[in-house]
Amino acid sequence: MRKRYWLGGFTVILMLVTFVYWLCLDEQNVTMKIDQGVPVLVVNTQQSSNQVKLWQDEEDGKAYFFLPSCVKRNRVKLQGCGDGLEIDGRFYEEGDSFVWEAEREYMMQIMDETATYHEYQVNFMKSANIPTFFINTESGSMDYVNMKKHNEESGDICVVLADGTTEYQNALPKIVSRGNVSWDKPKKPYTIKLQEKYPLCGLRKGDKWRLLALWNEGSKLNSKLAFDIASKMGMPNTAQGTWIDLYLNGSYNGIYLLTETVTVADGRVDIYNLEKENRQYNAELENARHYEEERRKGYLLDHVKTIDGGYLIEKDLWEYYEEEPVGFEIPSGYRFSIKEPAHASKEQVDYIADYVEGIDRMVQERDPAVWEVLDLDSLVQAFLVDEITLETDVAATSMYFYKDVGDKTLYIGPVWDYEHTFGERNVDVLEGKFVNYTYSVVDHTRHNDAALNWYSVLYETPEFREKMLEEYKKLLPYFETVLDTGIYDYEEMIQDSVKMDKVMWQDQNILGRSCGTFKDYHANVKYTAFFLAKRLNYLCERWGVPHEEFQVPSNGQMHRVTYLVYEGEVGSMEVMDGEEMKEPLAYDQSKYQGWTYQFSGERYSPYIPIYEDLGMYNAKWE
Numbered sequence: 001m002r003k004r005y006w007l008g009g010f011t012v013i014l015m016l017v018t019f020v021y022w023l024c025l026d027e028q029n030v031t032m033k034i035d036q037g038v039p040v041l042v043v044n045t046q047q048s049s050n051q052v053k054l055w056q057d058e059e060d061g062k063a064y065f066f067l068p069s070c071v072k073r074n075r076v077k078l079q080g081c082g083d084g085l086e087i088d089g090r091f092y093e094e095g096d097s098f099v100w101e102a103e104r105e106y107m108m109q110i111m112d113e114t115a116t117y118h119e120y121q122v123n124f125m126k127s128a129n130i131p132t133f134f135i136n137t138e139s140g141s142m143d144y145v146n147m148k149k150h151n152e153e154s155g156d157i158c159v160v161l162a163d164g165t166t167e168y169q170n171a172l173p174k175i176v177s178r179g180n181v182s183w184d185k186p187k188k189p190y191t192i193k194l195q196e197k198y199p200l201c202g203l204r205k206g207d208k209w210r211l212l213a214l215w216n217e218g219s220k221l222n223s224k225l226a227f228d229i230a231s232k233m234g235m236p237n238t239a240q241g242t243w244i245d246l247y248l249n250g251s252y253n254g255i256y257l258l259t260e261t262v263t264v265a266d267g268r269v270d271i272y273n274l275e276k277e278n279r280q281y282n283a284e285l286e287n288a289r290h291y292e293e294e295r296r297k298g299y300l301l302d303h304v305k306t307i308d309g310g311y312l313i314e315k316d317l318w319e320y321y322e323e324e325p326v327g328f329e330i331p332s333g334y335r336f337s338i339k340e341p342a343h344a345s346k347e348q349v350d351y352i353a354d355y356v357e358g359i360d361r362m363v364q365e366r367d368p369a370v371w372e373v374l375d376l377d378s379l380v381q382a383f384l385v386d387e388i389t390l391e392t393d394v395a396a397t398s399m400y401f402y403k404d405v406g407d408k409t410l411y412i413g414p415v416w417d418y419e420h421t422f423g424e425r426n427v428d429v430l431e432g433k434f435v436n437y438t439y440s441v442v443d444h445t446r447h448n449d450a451a452l453n454w455y456s457v458l459y460e461t462p463e464f465r466e467k468m469l470e471e472y473k474k475l476l477p478y479f480e481t482v483l484d485t486g487i488y489d490y491e492e493m494i495q496d497s498v499k500m501d502k503v504m505w506q507d508q509n510i511l512g513r514s515c516g517t518f519k520d521y522h523a524n525v526k527y528t529a530f531f532l533a534k535r536l537n538y539l540c541e542r543w544g545v546p547h548e549e550f551q552v553p554s555n556g557q558m559h560r561v562t563y564l565v566y567e568g569e570v571g572s573m574e575v576m577d578g579e580e581m582k583e584p585l586a587y588d589q590s591k592y593q594g595w596t597y598q599f600s601g602e603r604y605s606p607y608i609p610i611y612e613d614l615g616m617y618n619a620k621w622e
Helices: 002-027 143-147 222-232 274-281 346-365 368-372 376-391 454-458 462-508 520-545
Strands: 030-035 040-046 047-054 062-067 075-079 084-088 090-092 097-099 105-110 115-127 130-135 152-160 166-177 190-198 205-213 239-246 252-261 289-292 296-300 309-315 327-329 335-340 398-404 411-415 558-565 568-576 590-599 616-619
Touching: 040 062, 040 105, 040 115, 047 062, 047 252, 062 462, 090 130, 115 462, 130 166, 143 152, 143 166, 205 239, 222 239, 222 252, 222 376, 222 411, 222 462, 222 520, 239 462, 252 462, 296 346, 309 346, 327 346, 335 346, 346 368, 346 398, 346 454, 376 411, 376 462, 376 520, 462 520
Parallel strands: 030 075, 062 115, 130 239, 558 616
Antiparallel strands: 030 040, 040 047, 075 097, 084 090, 084 105, 105 115, 130 152, 152 166, 166 190, 190 205, 205 252, 239 252, 289 296, 296 327, 309 335, 309 398, 327 335, 398 411, 558 568, 590 616
16 A cells, blocks of 8 residues: 555656656747748747847858757747748748758748738758857947957857756857957857856856857867867866857857866966056056067056066967067067066066076077976977877967966966867968878978977977876877767767858858868768877877777778869779878879869868768869
8 A cells, every 4th residue: 555655656746747847848938920021039948038040041042040959849839920921831820839840941931011921941950969158249230340350349148058057147248359360261259258257168167258160170179179188188277168059149150169268367377467466556557658669569557566477478470469469579589479467567578578588598508407497297288289189380379378476487388279280271381281190290380490399499308208208108098088989979969060050151161161171070070080090190109109009980981082174074083981092093284283172172182081972173274
């Protein structure tokens, strides 16, 4: 009898839990309204309500609703549709529900308030697994923010997790356009500033966040994997990141990597805040006079208390350094922007410039005492991240250093900017070096000046060599997991968002340059795994580290490579999945310029594997 009561009670509890669950799902309704003849979806959760606007492809006339991961059902309820609408010839009235199917196109006919008919070929796509950022600007447009780098606007923000929980909702002091090379792309990167510090999406608490557009990452994994490697080594201040879907004023803008900013703050680069001190002793800091000498620039402050730290500086290319208000150039020719303090005084600029110049002299002279002022651990860790990923910006830009108050040591990091890595930058100016998994950042210099690359100078020192091998050997078991499951777990997590992103931006992808090496997303993921496996095998051989060979991904299928010139197809060949095409079809070099991949527009490389059927094109000399 007691057992029967227990079972009955359990059944009641289960029914209540089920009811509450479905009630919660019902709270996550998607409703449709008509706004000036255009259908608009409203995603309602228990704590927030956000619009999702229809995106229309001007090329083929198709339209798309890109839905966030918090939407759990394919049901849309009509609320605010006036006289209703027709979907595939069926008339729907106010209060009706419509159930959509993925990968199916619907013909929607809508009559607006002027009795004008509008037709839309509508497709529904939905994300999964990752959080959603809904950001609305005060103007209701991103035109001003996207017009010029560093333009900013205020607004509001709502962060909804994949399970439908509204994690954060508040006014947004600013969203700012940012980036260097990435700024020139149609899909812009941004920085956002919150009202207060908050641990968004499980990351460390902060009020400034970066939204990386991942435009140049075919697999969308490059930056995340690089940060993971740094974190695995325990590199201090490494930026954490996670993928999100971004909606701007209701319009889907694609998949982004939300990352912590490289700045001085608790939970970021945790050193003495010299900018805060400067503000404390200089009330009119924003109006301070700027000065610029031959090799140094900064501000003339009336009151300066501390000069030995903390500093956050970045190695920069000339064109980027020119845009920065504070920085210095060392005699060997390299420039450093001073990121913190943002209003460095002349005394502070002179101090950090002289300090870095002194370290550079010790590096060039191979002075063993350099390790008393240059941190060996962080230098080796930064080197391994750069070397394993084959970072194209090494010794050029996006290379950070910091020094704390009361500490005579210069530290390298946090590591940053890894979009052009894992063999994914095959531009002519780099001569194919960075798709060659046997190349080394040790050999890479800009302007043929080896002195600019501290890695090149210190690589053969016994202290560096010993520490490097120690750290690398500890990493190898981690990479076994990454190549076995880690990369593909990440792929599964974000693949639905990547599909939406690709539809959104495919017409902007001139010659596919923003999509990676291959058309197919899975092929791009396999290429990232291929490059990493080949890279690790090469480094183990080069450094004499015994290991079990890392295997490149291959499904055993054959792919057709078609060769085309202006006159048409001139041949083809079959290549195994995951194998490199070492010998392409011969051609007359007096007539043609050389084979390029038809999709990416990049030059042929014997180091790039084949992971799908593809075309090779050879243009005539003009």
